[in-house]
Amino acid sequence: MENEECTSCGRNLRAAETFVEFDCPKCGETISRCGKCKKLAREYECPECGFTGP
Ligand SMILES: [Zn+2]
Numbered sequence: 001m002e003n004e005e006c007t008s009c010g011r012n013l014r015a016a017e018t019f020v021e022f023d024c025p026k027c028g029e030t031i032s033r034c035g036k037c038k039k040l041a042r043e044y045e046c047p048e049c050g051f052t053g054p
């Protein structure tokens with residue numbers, strides 16, 4: 001695990017039941033998001049380049 005916090009809500013992923021990791025489509029940085037934000041389809045923001053997406 002590269003990032004320990006959900007990029008959408010800032011929740012600690014070690015405390016989350018589920019989470020997903022994927023690469024930023026723009027810069028390839030690993031983005032982590034908790035299962036709750038994934039389910040709610042919250043926007044994410046890449047911590048590296050600021051790219052936002054659904
Ligand atoms: Zn979250």
Ligand SMILES: [Zn+2]
Binds near residue numbers: 029
């Ligand atoms: Zn990026």
